[in-house]
Amino acid sequence: MTKVRLKLEEVHKTYPDGLVALDGVSLSVEEGEFVTIIGPSGCGKSTLFNLIAGLDLPGRGKILLDGREIAGRTGLVGYMPQKDLLLPWRTVLENLILGPELAGEPRERARREALEMLPWFGLEGFTHSYPATLSGGMRQRAAFLRTVLCHKDVMLLDEPFGALDALTRAQMQVWLLDLWERLRRTVLFVTHDIDEALLLSDRVYVLSARPGRVRSEMAVRLARPRRLEMVTTATFMQMKKTLLETMELAAPAALAANGKPDRTPQTGAVG
């Protein structure tokens, strides 16, 4: 029997300046599930995560963790915000133990655990380096490990690979798939990349442009463990097409037929 861990019911958010960011978002994430929210930039994805993490309050609606209302309560879910927020004056190791440290846990135990996990995250040899000396991919892995070390079995990951180049991004996707197979935590993930959403997830929610609301939900029926090559399969392509259509990103019929508009617009200056 699967168990619902996180449930959002008709969540609304209007910012004090009157901007309506979310207009009734309902979704759920089951135990051990990898669920992705995809939607255009500015549709309220990070806002939604701030609400789930308890950093801001919804105007209306419910946010339930294991059936209990958690709106406004921090420290219950692991949260990797969109910006990595590594403290520049702290070494990698000192950054990693920040969560346990703030929670008042013994530093020594946190250090030991961080050191054990470092190799999994490709950070061995960088224990005492400062964030500024790391590559983009390494910074993301450090921020991610810091989230993992907070020991929350429901994790929110906000566009963790958004700022990386395509190759690093693909490497990180493969790495995350492998890690998730081992940890099996419950993950709610945000991206605006359709391939990434399909490759990683069990289910995908598509949000509309602002104000965000759920336009559709898709179960990703691809076998696990997933491999990068799966993006070339017919099943994958079909799902991608459906998502593109839902997001209204598919080319209009006239464009799709021959790759260019059927009539070239004439400009005044012909010559």
Ligand SMILES: Nc1ncnc2c1ncn2[C@@H]1O[C@H](COP(=O)(O)OP(=O)(O)O)[C@@H](O)[C@H]1O
């Ligand atoms: N603190 C805030 N005050 C007012 N408006 C905000 C605030 N934070 C975000 N917004 C606005 O809310 C909308 C949704 O933002 P955000 O949740 O960051 O979108 P996304 O993560 O999907 O790109 C945007 O129009 C953004 O400018």
Ligand SMILES: [Mg+2]
């Ligand atoms: Mg965002």
